[in-house]
Amino acid sequence: MSRLDSFIRRLEAQRACLDHAARLVAGLDGAVLELGLGNGRTYDHLRELFPGRDIYVCEKKVAAHPDCVPPPERLILGDMRETLPAAHARLGGRVALAHLDAGTGDAAANHALAAELMPLVAPLLCAGGILVSDPPFGHDELEPLPLADGVPLGRYHLYRRV
Amino acid sequence: MSRLDSFIRRLEAQRACLDHAARLVAGLDGAVLELGLGNGRTYDHLRELFPGRDIYVCEKKVAAHPDCVPPPERLILGDMRETLPAAHARLGGRVALAHLDAGTGDAAANHALAAELMPLVAPLLCAGGILVSDPPFGHDELEPLPLADGVPLGRYHLYRRV
Numbered sequence: 001m002s003r004l005d006s007f008i009r010r011l012e013a014q015r016a017c018l019d020h021a022a023r024l025v026a027g028l029d030g031a032v033l034e035l036g037l038g039n040g041r042t043y044d045h046l047r048e049l050f051p052g053r054d055i056y057v058c059e060k061k062v063a064a065h066p067d068c069v070p071p072p073e074r075l076i077l078g079d080m081r082e083t084l085p086a087a088h089a090r091l092g093g094r095v096a097l098a099h100l101d102a103g104t105g106d107a108a109a110n111h112a113l114a115a116e117l118m119p120l121v122a123p124l125l126c127a128g129g130i131l132v133s134d135p136p137f138g139h140d141e142l143e144p145l146p147l148a149d150g151v152p153l154g155r156y157h158l159y160r161r162v
Numbered sequence: 163m164s165r166l167d168s169f170i171r172r173l174e175a176q177r178a179c180l181d182h183a184a185r186l187v188a189g190l191d192g193a194v195l196e197l198g199l200g201n202g203r204t205y206d207h208l209r210e211l212f213p214g215r216d217i218y219v220c221e222k223k224v225a226a227h228p229d230c231v232p233p234p235e236r237l238i239l240g241d242m243r244e245t246l247p248a249a250h251a252r253l254g255g256r257v258a259l260a261h262l263d264a265g266t267g268d269a270a271a272n273h274a275l276a277a278e279l280m281p282l283v284a285p286l287l288c289a290g291g292i293l294v295s296d297p298p299f300g301h302d303e304l305e306p307l308p309l310a311d312g313v314p315l316g317r318y319h320l321y322r323r324v
Contacts, residue, residue, distance in 0.1 A: 002203070002206045002207035002209070002210045003201075003202065003203040003206040003207070003227070003229075003230065004173070004176075004177055004203040004204055004206060004207035005177070005207070007173065007203055008170065008173050008174060008177065011166070011169065011170050011173070012170060014166075015166055015167070015170065039165075040165065041164070041165040041166040041169055042166055044164045044165040044166060045164035045165070045166035045167070047164070048164045065165070065267070067165075068165065105227070
């Protein structure tokens with residue numbers, strides 16, 4: 001499998017997991033939290049999936065397509081390791097779906113970032129709230145869920161807050 | 163359609179066109195020419211499609227994944243507007259398949275680059291040689307071809323040197 005094949009597969013898995021997660025949280029109240037804006041592609045997808053929800057976005061420095069920049073009142077600017085604890089008062093237990101794509105190509109760095117973020121992200125999820133993530137996580141309060149149909153194992157990950 | 167949907171569709175179209183072009187040139191002798199290396203994903207795909215052919219790669223400054231850097235003897239370093247005329251002695255009429263992905267997100271800049279490159283690229287193709295490209299081109303010696311089955315129109319483009 002070429003790197004082009006692999007990249008397409010990962011994006012397809014990401015989209016399938018987000019679409020599946022949207023169905024899983026359909027009956028839950030709560031905000032959406034995008035952990036990293038990047039070029040804004042998945043933020044744009046989340047906007048389509050959740051037209052009626054507030055979508056908060058954490059980002060260190062915005063470098064997205066101008067059409068994909070969230071409104072300032074829902075942009076949480078800065079290092080997530082500092083801004084997520086500060087966002088707890090506003091978002092603690094109020095997030096129905098969070099998404100982390102730490103897919104930088106450096107697997108060790110991705111896992112290290114995820115390990116730092118998980119204790120900060122899990123308490124933001126409401127009971128039954130869903131985390132969509134690459135890389136995978138281990139966390140006491142997060143139960144792994146089966147992936148969407150047709151998504152190859154290990155490409156993307158779904159968790160529910162117990 | 164979200165930007166994530168659109169991006170996935172473009173990558174799927176790119177791959178389908180490259181795979182289709184590989185079948186079209188199966189009976190032709192000649193090298194492969196990648197016009198821009200980028201992160202090396204399509205170069206890696208071309209390596210899989212053409213294990214027996216020389217694959218030349220033009221790039222201004224290599225910034226690809228280390229696994230996806232071509233050997234120095236087939237890397238044509240510098241601005242393509244200068245290096246392609248210089249490569250004519252070596253590659254003129256000897257390229258069975260060329261690929262240009264100028265998908266920078268700035269459509270006007272992509273078209274301008276393509277317009278500059280086409281008179282330099284067309285003479286490198288052998289008779290019957292295939293150009294796979296985004297953006298589209300107009301050139302006297304390049305005849306547009308139907309896309310691979312299932313590829314949405316206007317996402318990627320195929321030409322044959324007449």
